[in-house]
Amino acid sequence: MATPVKVYGPPMSTAVSRVLACLLEKDVNFQLIPVDMSKGEHKKPDYLKIQPFGQVPSFQDESISLFESRAICRYVSEKYANQGNKRLYGTNPLEKASIEQWLEAEGQSFNPPSSALVFQLAFAPRMKLKQDLGVIKQSEEKLAKVLDVYEQRLGESRFLAGDEFTLADLSHLPNTQYLVSVTEKGEMFTKRKNVGRWWSEISGRDSWKKVVALQKAPPPKSA
Amino acid sequence: MAVRKLYGALDCPSTIRALASLLEHDVEFELIPVDLQAGELKKMSSLSPFGELPVFQEGDLTIFESRTIMRYISHEYGKRGEEQVYEIPKLQGIAAAWIDVEDHQFDPPASKLIWELVFKPQKGLPTDEGVVEEEEAKLVKVLDVYEERLSNSVFLGGDKFTSADLTHIPSLYLLMKTPVKRLFEERPRVRAWYRSVTSRPGWEKMVEMVEKVRA
Numbered sequence: 277m278a279t280p281v282k283v284y285g286p287p288m289s290t291a292v293s294r295v296l297a298c299l300l301e302k303d304v305n306f307q308l309i310p311v312d313m314s315k316g317e318h319k320k321p322d323y324l325k326i327q328p329f330g331q332v333p334s335f336q337d338e339s340i341s342l343f344e345s346r347a348i349c350r351y352v353s354e355k356y357a358n359q360g361n362k363r364l365y366g367t368n369p370l371e372k373a374s375i376e377q378w379l380e381a382e383g384q385s386f387n388p389p390s391s392a393l394v395f396q397l398a399f400a401p402r403m404k405l406k407q408d409l410g411v412i413k414q415s416e417e418k419l420a421k422v423l424d425v426y427e428q429r430l431g432e433s434r435f436l437a438g439d440e441f442t443l444a445d446l447s448h449l450p451n452t453q454y455l456v457s458v459t460e461k462g463e464m465f466t467k468r469k470n471v472g473r474w475w476s477e478i479s480g481r482d483s484w485k486k487v488v489a490l491q492k493a494p495p496p497k498s499a
Numbered sequence: 500m501a502v503r504k505l506y507g508a509l510d511c512p513s514t515i516r517a518l519a520s521l522l523e524h525d526v527e528f529e530l531i532p533v534d535l536q537a538g539e540l541k542k543m544s545s546l547s548p549f550g551e552l553p554v555f556q557e558g559d560l561t562i563f564e565s566r567t568i569m570r571y572i573s574h575e576y577g578k579r580g581e582e583q584v585y586e587i588p589k590l591q592g593i594a595a596a597w598i599d600v601e602d603h604q605f606d607p608p609a610s611k612l613i614w615e616l617v618f619k620p621q622k623g624l625p626t627d628e629g630v631v632e633e634e635e636a637k638l639v640k641v642l643d644v645y646e647e648r649l650s651n652s653v654f655l656g657g658d659k660f661t662s663a664d665l666t667h668i669p670s671l672y673l674l675m676k677t678p679v680k681r682l683f684e685e686r687p688r689v690r691a692w693y694r695s696v697t698s699r700p701g702w703e704k705m706v707e708m709v710e711k712v713r714a
Contacts (some may be wrong), residue, residue, distance in 0.1 A: 329604055329646045339589040344599035351592030373562050373571045380564035383602065385549055425548045 278338075280305040281352075285332030286313065287490040290394065290450035291345040292333040295447050296490065297468035300483035301381040302360035310495065331463035345465070346383060349443055356445040363440045371438065378436040385425075389418035397459040416461065423464055423471055435478075445478045453488065454477065501558030503528035505568075506543060508535050511615065512669035513565035514553045517669040518708065520569040523583065523701030524576040530708070566598065566666065573662045583661045592657030597648075597663035604644075608637040609670040617679040635682065642682055642689055649688035654695075664696055665704045668705065671697060 281299065284307050285292035299306045311317045319330045327334040327343040334343045337355075344347050353365035366372035371383055392415040396407050429436060437444040452475060457460035466472045478484065505521060507514030521528050533552055534540045540547065546554045547563050554561060555568040562568055573583045585591040611634045615626045648655060656663030671693055674680065674711050683693050696702065 328602075328647065340592055342592050342596050344596045344603070346549060347592065347596035347599045350595050354591065355588040369571070369575060372574075373560060373567065376569060376570050377562045377564055377567040380567045381549065384564060405523060422549075 279367065280307040281335065281337040282307050282309055284309045284326070284334045284336075285311050287487065289332050290391065290454070291331070293450045293453075293491060294345040294447060295333050295335060295348045295352075296487045297449055297483055298352050298364070299441065300486050301364055301481075302352055302356045302358065304352060304356055308490070321416050325388075337361065338469075341427040343494045344381060346443075346447060349447070353443060361441070363442065364446070366437075371442075374437040375444045376444075379447055381436075381448040382426065382444065385422050386419075386448060387451065389422065390455060393419065393459065393461055394451050394454045398442065398454045416464070419464060421460075423468055426474075427470050429467045430474045431445055435474065441478060441481065445474070449478060449487070453484075466499050501560075503551055504531055504556045505529070506531045506533050506546065506556075507553035508533055509709045510672065511535075511552055512610070513551070515669040515672060515705065515709065516565040517553045517555060517568040517572075518660070519665055519705045520572045522704040522708075523665060523699070524578060526572060526576050532712070559595050566602065569666060570598075573665075574595060581660075583659075583665060585657065585661070590657055594647050594661045594663045597655045597661075598666050600655075601663070601666045603701065604641050604671065605638070605667065608634040608641065609674060611640075611675070612638065612679050613673045614669065615700060616679065617673050637678070639682060642686055645692070646686045646688050649692055654692065660696070660699070664692070665701075667693075668696065668702065672706070672709070 281304060281330045283292065283295055283299070285308075287293055287296060287308060296306070296308070297315065311323065313332070317323060318327070320330055323334075324330055326336065329343075331343070332347055332456075333348065335348045335351075336339065336342070340351075348457055357365070363371075392411055396412050396415070399405075400407050426436070433439070435441050435445050438449075452462050452465060456465055456475065465475045503521075503526065505514075505517055507517060507530065509515070509518075509530075509532065518530070533543065535552070540550055540552065544550060545556065546561055549563065551563060551566055552567065554563050555571070562571060577584060585594055611630060615631050615634070619626055642658070645655065652658065654660050654664050655667075675683075675693075675697070684690050
């Protein structure tokens, strides 16, 4: 059996959970290595060697060290193309182009407002930081426009890139999970018929349920 | 052969990215200018669900998002011996990570500086020097990481020019006309890198197309 790959970072991080979802979809064994961000571990020289911007996640297998969650997902999907979910990253150039397009849409259009809302509504209270109502309002308006586009798209297509669940859908799981389960903005998804149906399908996948369980597990005790 | 079209606006950084990729790969295409001011984009909503440019069409394929177009072109139209991608997953993994570094680390301060120093003056709006100072400080941190990276790697993505370098072209084109240029000049490896990128034939063709429209 292959040596497990290593993922560095806490599973509650949206970007870390994106990578975990991909590894689970591809049946790739992994070891999750804690990074105590409250103690600044991610800014220490040893960590900066693998992730020079001091962020999570970072990733190592026997070949490489890598960072940027979507790049890690692309790499894992290519390297392990023949195992697990083989349609995750498309099987021909046209499928791949469509997946890439909606993966970029996630990164460029969906992520900025949704991650701002996740921070303001899910993390800021836990960190005892003051919420910025202006940011919340603006982000909600932007996200609503994006979800209107998704509502249209998902009326024409079962999943974002086509008829199959792909990386494009997977990439949306982390932020949406927080918004739906921990904030009152979940309605933005559940009240839109097609988006609601899509969210139900993608979040019901075994791989995502396992990630959510990892997020809920108690953090490892620090050494 | 399928007809290829690029719908875009030549003063728009994301159009420049797609354009650069097409030109670098010697791909034949028709450029269809879309006048954002005249509200022409609304007619394109079936092609561009988010109402953004550029959009690329090739036969039945329509794709939006400049980085998607760039990735598609680089994988489909590699010039033999000069491919801007790697076949080996390990090497392509690294190159693809640096495409995202441009997106998430470099672009945020770079695009704010472009707004303050290039677009606002064009629109007759005053530059906010406080923002310029803040964003330059952020860009400096990124360029310091680039300087370190380029001590281990000939180009950002690996030992050859790839999309990881090309994706910076719009910002390089716009920032090099501003005082921000000095931040690139001050770092020897970053300087050598950007000079290499900006002396490629693809760069020359891109500049010619963009500036012909302005003339």
